[in-house]
Amino acid sequence: MKKYISKFHYLTHDLPGFSHVQQVQMACSAGANWVQYRCFTRPEDELIDEINEIAEICDEWGATLIIANHYDLIDRVDAQGVHIDDADADLPTIRRVIGTDKTLGVSAADTGELLKLQSAGVVDYYAYGPFAAINIEEPAKHHPLGFSGYRQLEKLSIGTPVIAVGGIRVDDVEPLLQTGIDGIAVSSAINMAADPASMVKEFYRKMY
């Protein structure tokens, strides 16, 4: 079943003084329609209440909620899908656990990983990056793709939406949309901006 995948994915981040709940409230009230909860600082059993509080905010604003990695929580939280950050994960098993109705996104860092995900045939969108150097990872795990990396997509005829991610700034949006991508995902450029809500609105203005 082909699912709706937004052109803009807002990702939360573990930040001092700006909780995940506050980040989602900020993003949804500024117009975000797709939120990914991405928390790596707390044990899994502590995440459920926070995810469900975030799910209520998303419901109120009509936004889709995706959770990063914790697919085993899917029956205990009100989320519409899961993003897996490991292209080598056992995706058929993850798909079986979450069921066919939930959205499944997976990260890929090169064309080989994209093609491998395509052959798995169980993924609804690919997050492809990093586009540029990433603030929140030290040292970088993968070489940045740059604009030229995304232009290669045209040759691959990937039938699944490809979302560019990693180090994307608002000025990158227009040139990125001229490559072969279907959307973008952003965390730092929004969450670390002086005025995060204005930055969400600026990204949306460039996207649509």
Ligand SMILES: Cc1ncc(COP(=O)(O)OP(=O)(O)O)c(N)n1
């Ligand atoms: C939409 C989206 N894109 C990328 C990520 C995280 O990517 P990745 O680099 O694969 O994973 P980590 O750096 O978190 O190990 C994501 N969560 N969502």
Ligand SMILES: Cc1nc(C(=O)O)sc1CCOP(=O)(O)O
């Ligand atoms: C955590 C992470 N890693 C990515 C990678 O491609 O390795 S993209 C990503 C999430 C968002 O990136 P940003 O904060 O730069 O928008």
Ligand SMILES: [Mg+2]
């Ligand atoms: Mg990463």
